[in-house]
Amino acid sequence: MVVLKSPKEIDKLRVSNRIVADILCSLEGEVKPGVDTLYLNDLAEKLAVEKGAKPAFKGYKGYPYSLCTSVNNVVVHGMPSKKQLVEGDIISLDFGVLFDGYYGDAAITVPVGKISEAAMRLTRITREALYKGIEKAVPKGRLTDISYAVQSYVEAAEYSVVRVFVGHGIGSSLHEDPQVPNFGKPGMGAILKPGMTLAIEPMVNEKGYEVDILEDGWTAVTRDGGLSAHFEHTMVVTENGPVILSERNGG
Numbered sequence: 001m002v003v004l005k006s007p008k009e010i011d012k013l014r015v016s017n018r019i020v021a022d023i024l025c026s027l028e029g030e031v032k033p034g035v036d037t038l039y040l041n042d043l044a045e046k047l048a049v050e051k052g053a054k055p056a057f058k059g060y061k062g063y064p065y066s067l068c069t070s071v072n073n074v075v076v077h078g079m080p081s082k083k084q085l086v087e088g089d090i091i092s093l094d095f096g097v098l099f100d101g102y103y104g105d106a107a108i109t110v111p112v113g114k115i116s117e118a119a120m121r122l123t124r125i126t127r128e129a130l131y132k133g134i135e136k137a138v139p140k141g142r143l144t145d146i147s148y149a150v151q152s153y154v155e156a157a158e159y160s161v162v163r164v165f166v167g168h169g170i171g172s173s174l175h176e177d178p179q180v181p182n183f184g185k186p187g188m189g190a191i192l193k194p195g196m197t198l199a200i201e202p203m204v205n206e207k208g209y210e211v212d213i214l215e216d217g218w219t220a221v222t223r224d225g226g227l228s229a230h231f232e233h234t235m236v237v238t239e240n241g242p243v244i245l246s247e248r249n250g251g
């Protein structure tokens with residue numbers, strides 16, 4: 001069941017998602033060669049606690065960290081460690097908080113120092129695919145209009161969209177209905193209505209879309225070893241179109 005949010009609830013989601021956006025921005029500023037991902041995790045956790053927010057992922061289905069740090073061929077759910085980032089890596093940072101009963105959730109992929117043209121293009125196309133999806137989140141549209149917009153943009157760039165992980169509704173739970181796939185035919189699924197709050201999160205692979213889960217039970221890697229990128233925003237459908245909630249003050 002898809003729960004429509006009241007203006008008061010949307011205000012709360014805006015606060016939680018601004019916290020996430022601000023923290024992701026701070027983390028982005030720390031990404032450079034020689035930094036380890038556990039440092040980024042601990043910083044994310046500290047910044048959240050300072051703002052009175054609870055890191056949302058820690059303990060979620062047993063996930064042991066606050067941040068997901070997915071480097072290069074890691075698609076999502078990469079676990080922070082003492083391993084240092086190296087010039088040329090790309091890293092996706094996925095973070096969520098719970099504040100005043102409502103969740104924030106967003107992800108960005110950032111370069112470590114100077115990166116290849118190929119890595120830059122994959123990152124750019126993935127970010128743009130997210131915005132193509134968000135554009136379709138309008139009243140009277142259908143859920144899979146979002147999915148189709150993401151997939152067609154990604155495939156036109158000759159990349160592939162991951163199938164086994166999807167976006168989701170978000171509110172007083174981290175994951176609510178509906179699921180938001182990044183692939184599929186348009187014109188299907190829920191009819192979009194003002195007050196629907198969605199976390200749209202394309203995961204885009206350089207080569208094939210297949211993923212494997214490592215023995216730790218979390219780390220999802222590309223089966224063919226190609227690079228992968230991930231961007232996520234939490235947004236709300238309004239009468240006036242889509243509004244992104246996980247954006248910093250002033251964009």
Ligand code: MF3
Pocket residue numbers: 056057058060061063068077094095105106107168199201232
């Ligand atoms: N943004 C991801 C999601 O919505 C992050 C979840 S990580 C987990 O599924 F550890 F919390 F599962």
Ligand code: CO
Pocket residue numbers: 105106167168199201232
């Ligand atoms: Co999410």
